[in-house]
Amino acid sequence: MHMPSLATQFLHVLAAGLLLISFAMLAQRRIRRLIVLLAWQGALLSASTLLVAITAHQAHLYYSAALTLALKVIVLPWILMRLMKRLGIAGEVEPLVNVSTLMLVGLALVIFAFGLAQPVSALATTVTRQALGIALAVILLAFLMIIARRKAVTQVIGILALENGLFFAATSATYGMPMVVELGIALDLLVGVFVFGIFFFHIREQFDSLDLHHFESLKEE
């Protein structure tokens, strides 16, 4: 059996950790813990980017890792936490039924993602190309989370998790996008979270809750 290098192995462990966190987020009912999980996901992402930067000697990935650390581990979770505190919903629990079914659907998605990523992994030249399937799985699981949740906050967390998966896909398959693009994405993300924050207040002002069950007026009759 071929022995991959130690760095690659570490990367694989980090990738597996990302996948695990995705599943944990899918099943997590408490909003506060969900944000903590999101921050952890960002931390793993930053660590893996740093590792790729070191092993592949990609200078711009150092900035990328630092950016991830600042944005996804510190700033975004902090903003979210503050928002939750100001809205007074940090400790809220979201009722989730049928977690087992959700998990099984998630499992099916992972298999699908791995199958889909196979041809791309075969083509990619990076040391981390095997992790692309995991990245795609993280993306699809975030989708599932957005679909399954009925609270505005958790849907937003789902979108952020989605973005984490995309970022991981970029580093694992291509050593990251060019810096200009990455900065643009980061900016969009930051602005997006601000807009979401504004939205939370609007929604609460109009509906007295952040539960999207109330969103029923715009339906096809």
Add this chain to the structure above:
Amino acid sequence: MELLLVLATPLTGALLLAFLGAYRRAPEINVITSLATLGFAVLLVLRVIRHGPMMVGDEQFFVDPFNVFLIALTAFVGFTTAVFSRPYMRIEDERGRLTPVRLRLYHSMYQLFMASMLLALSTNNMGLLWVAMEAATLSTVLLVSLYRTRESIEAAWKYFILCGVGIALALFGTILLYVAAEGVLGHEGMRALLWTHLDAVKGQLEPTVVGLAFVFLLVGYGTKVGLAPLHNWLPDAHAEGPTPVSAVLSGLLLNVAMYAVVRCKVLADGAMHSLLPGRMLMAMGLLTTLLAAFFLWRQRDIKRLFGYSSIEHMGIITFAFGMGGPLANFAALLHMTVHSLTKSAIFFTAGHASQVAGTQRIDGIRGLLAVSPTVGWGLMLGTLAILGTPPFGVFASEYLVLTTAMREHPWAIPALLIALAVAFAGIFRHVQPMVFGDTNAKPLPHSPALLPVFVHLALVLMLGLYMPPALARWYRLAAHLIG
């Protein structure tokens, strides 16, 4: 230089309007900025006509016959909408639906939206294209919820989440494209994301990966085009946002998203050496058209009605691009132009019509001809134009699409004809009583700016009767470019 000005003008306008606050003259500044943008866009067009395609800013931006025509169209509709928005938003303001803060947001975001669309159109970098598309979503999402009603917030949320998810798929597609390109172009510099470079080597790209990338890009940007099954956000956002926003969403944003899809299709076509990308576009387009046509019947909200009509037309355009070939592409480009002009004109009149009636509900709007003849005639003519009655330009482009389909894909004809007929009947049965019929509504306090409506409709009429040779040559070049 011209391109830089085209991009910088709306951006400056956005900043200016954001800092000026609730300045009394904000609407005028908005109009002037848009006019300046249009002026620079015209200069750009002239330059491209004279000197051919150009590449600016370390190859990050480029202008070729395909996008220059869309840049001009975007700047033009942006300008006319700004003109229309001045009296329209004034009436809304006086009716207490807005506050100074929100008006400031509106004006500033309007320019920002224009800037991001122009950036999306002119960038050569597939990554920047994505960033600009996302920026376009972000700048409009708060505009959709401008009235802060329950419905508008719900619509904006739906728009945000659906487009956010869609655009995320597009980003994954972009990453995959980068993977495929990196092998050929290397990842030094940024060449592997530049469309012109990709286009040059598209034959060598790995077909499976590009195919996969195209699926993601199609679904992702397709969400913004309003292609089924991810079209849900579109009617809501169009119905609940302020009318100028509906007009630019329908008239411009959908085009820009379409442009992104077509750019990706060109690459996929070249890499996959198969008809698959085109077939996918055709299938999605046809499905979208049919679905939207049937939904048209049951609408009760005038702006929602025309939102669905936009979906239907986007479906036709997608179908035409899917067929490919110079003629179908020509028809699709023409249809993009006339749809953009007609639909924004319709939204202008629909906005005033609902202001006259005090409601957007179709059964609340009656007898427009009696209260405000210009609005009534505008709506009637616009509707006739969008439904493809001769001699309007929409008829010409739909006729071209149908004849091309007849020759190359006869199986699609029944579906297309059914969709067109259903849409015709669906829209007409709603519009007819709104225009004619009795009413006791009062005229508007400020005379509506209906010049844009008639300018748009006149242009559409002209395109139906006579195509200027310069424009025709231009379309042909663009159609040839798309392949």
Add this chain to the structure above:
Amino acid sequence: MIALLRQLAEALLAIALAPLLAGWVAQCRAWLQNRSAPSLLQPYRTLRKLFHKDAVLAEQASPLFRITPYVVFGTMMLAAAIIPSVTTDVPFARVADAIALVGLFATARVFMALAAMDIGTAFGTLGARREMMVGFLAEPALLMVLFNAFLMYGSTALPTVVHDALAFDTHGLLLRPSLAFAGVAFVMVLLAENGRIPIDNPTTHLELTMIHEAMLLEYSARHLALMEWASWLKLFNYACIGFALFAPWGIALHADTASPLLLALALLVLKLTVAGAVLAVIETVSAKLRVFRAPEFLSMAFLLAVLGILVHLLLRS
């Protein structure tokens, strides 16, 4: 002949050590909960007491009820003989296929459930039903855990796994995320299968929650002793499966000389000590789940194990 003796010795060692492990876990739990701990040897005393009593059987009890303790104890003993705890160099090792092992556990479970229903009391039936539900969900998870290791080493026989794993580790450090997934899943299955806290509580007789105890209510004296002993053996067996899969260090590959055997024995005791303490900690820090949440817990274990397999398949270069 000597090999057979070694085989016998290994089985007897398991039988002898199993109550000690149970006593150790109980002691740790008591310490963690600030109670005065029972003696380490308490399980042995319980056994002695029970064996000295006269057995009482319900009038309606069928022969099935009576033979079940022997069957259950026998299967557990057989399992203990098969699982390589000290050495892989024993005759039965060749048949020690993990699928067979799962089958053995299932046999014991079926007998227990049938016997519990045999008397016809409400508690027995309730316990049996819950036990079958847990088993039904835990078995696939356990199989997936096992497949995980087998995918890595290409065999479903535990001795081969141990052999390969030990041979492999001499090549240098190898991180295996899939084994980590499987390890967590295995611990979850272990907790569920042995009536440990998130699923069941071995020290309670509260009718709303009990599973394992509900099935033993009708047993007394030597029958009860055998049943208890069997359940301790089961815990011991699970611990040894865990060591074989995830921490095979020290298990003797050749039993020709005494020193590797002694080393293996010492390491086994050490590993059991650590495992028991960890188990006690898990049981102390987690809260018992309501019965209807048990499927969620076990589907999580299943999910983790399958994820382990998928990750392994994907990351294999």
